[in-house]
Amino acid sequence: MEQIPFNRPQLVGTEHRYIDEALASGRISGNGSFSMRCAERLVQRIGSHAALITPSCTAALEMTAILADLQPGDEVIVPSFTFVSTANAFAMRGAVPVFVDIRDDTLNIDVRAVEQAITERTRAIVVVHYGGVACDMEPILALSRLHNLIVIEDAAHALPASLHDRPLGSFGDMATLSFHETKNIQCGEGGALLINDPALVERAEIVQEKGTNRSRFFRGEVDKYTWEDLGSSYLLSDVSAAFLWGQLEQIDVTTANRRAVWNRYHQGLVDLERLGLVHRPTIPDGHQHSGHLYYLLLPTEDARNRLIADLRAMGILAVFHYLPLNSSPGGRRFGRTSGTQVVCESVSARLVRLPLWNGMGQARTERVLAAIHMALHTSYLTA
Numbered sequence: 001m002e003q004i005p006f007n008r009p010q011l012v013g014t015e016h017r018y019i020d021e022a023l024a025s026g027r028i029s030g031n032g033s034f035s036m037r038c039a040e041r042l043v044q045r046i047g048s049h050a051a052l053i054t055p056s057c058t059a060a061l062e063m064t065a066i067l068a069d070l071q072p073g074d075e076v077i078v079p080s081f082t083f084v085s086t087a088n089a090f091a092m093r094g095a096v097p098v099f100v101d102i103r104d105d106t107l108n109i110d111v112r113a114v115e116q117a118i119t120e121r122t123r124a125i126v127v128v129h130y131g132g133v134a135c136d137m138e139p140i141l142a143l144s145r146l147h148n149l150i151v152i153e154d155a156a157h158a159l160p161a162s163l164h165d166r167p168l169g170s171f172g173d174m175a176t177l178s179f180h181e182t183k184n185i186q187c188g189e190g191g192a193l194l195i196n197d198p199a200l201v202e203r204a205e206i207v208q209e210k211g212t213n214r215s216r217f218f219r220g221e222v223d224k225y226t227w228e229d230l231g232s233s234y235l236l237s238d239v240s241a242a243f244l245w246g247q248l249e250q251i252d253v254t255t256a257n258r259r260a261v262w263n264r265y266h267q268g269l270v271d272l273e274r275l276g277l278v279h280r281p282t283i284p285d286g287h288q289h290s291g292h293l294y295y296l297l298l299p300t301e302d303a304r305n306r307l308i309a310d311l312r313a314m315g316i317l318a319v320f321h322y323l324p325l326n327s328s329p330g331g332r333r334f335g336r337t338s339g340t341q342v343v344c345e346s347v348s349a350r351l352v353r354l355p356l357w358n359g360m361g362q363a364r365t366e367r368v369l370a371a372i373h374m375a376l377h378t379s380y381l382t383a
């Protein structure tokens with residue numbers, strides 16, 4: 001029987017052609033013609049002021065930490081339920097990630113916990129749209145205005161999701177995207193920095209080019225380039241950008257395919273939720289999610305681990321997600337915890353993500369649903 005992987009990166013069909021085009025152009029370093037095309041498409045789609053194509057979401061987060069001008073001891077509020085990079089990028093600048101709990105419905109940062117965590121050292125709030133479901137942006141933006149804080153959206157999961165028809169990635173001063181092979185739109189490793197505050201654009205170009213004004217030199221705006229600021233090599237090769245362009249052109253088809261699997265899971269698991277055996281994701285009104293991931297919460301950690309093991313025995317790879325960052329060795333060393341982390345700890349122990357990829361198709365989706373019903377000893381009704 002075929003193993004169903006948790007993720008299988010899919011080609012949309014145009015990648016080889018565009019890579020050949022990039023190779024033939026004779027210029028395959030960063031910010032080449034494919035990177036520019038990708039950046040323009042993201043700007044059009046999200047409505048950001050500018051987009052810079054980066055080697056990863058992690059790199060884009062590091063750029064935000066430089067652009068935020070963080071000084072050692074400054075505090076950055078982050079959810080404890082997130083990927084390492086959401087905190088690490090800021091710790092690398094000597095700032096202190098302050099971990100706060102998440103909500104028990106969307107699993108996104110809890111605004112009340114954010115409010116309680118604000119001190120005179122707080123400089124920024126980083127929100128993560130978990131699974132491409134929007135955070136509650138209005139009160140977060142209100143808090144940021146009140147306390148003069150920068151808002152950064154870690155939108156690694158969130159392309160192309162929206163909140164009340166406004167694209168995620170357009171709310172914060174800056175936002176970051178991931179094009180890692182596990183993401184909806186991917187090029188193996190890749191990312192983007194979205195800039196919504198026009199005042200940051202010029203400096204972002206410098207930070208991306210090792211702290212130099214090389215971008216202006218390439219545009220013929222200065223006759224030499226020189227070291228001006230902090231920075232690193234935050235550019236993606238145009239070979240990868242050519243791959244990414246092919247993927248971005250197909251974003252609506254890919255998203256529709258992923259949402260079809262997501263919707264079928266959601267419908268096919270409603271009976272198990274009614275029996276109290278699982279809890280399905282919550283999508284509040286006005287939220288259009290990205291179809292990035294489908295998770296279930298089991299009643300206990302044991303039940304979650306048993307389900308993962310039973311599915312594995314049936315050839316299906318389902319996986320857990322983030323361990324609480326606040327209690328990780330790095331989190332304890334570099335960060336500070338604000339308030340209790342009850343929801344994060346509970347969710348981290350009980351969450352399982354189901355296989356979900358573009359091209360997974362109906363038959364595999366039905367097989368996963370049947371296997372979950374079998375593992376939980378209930379009968380499976382196909383719609």
Ligand SMILES: Cc1ncc(COP(=O)(O)O)c(C=O)c1O
Pocket residue numbers: 055056057058059082083085086128154156157177178179180190191
């Ligand atoms: C919320 C979040 N932020 C950032 C990242 C890092 O993305 P990348 O691998 O593109 O650096 C991930 C990775 O999955 C993530 O889940």
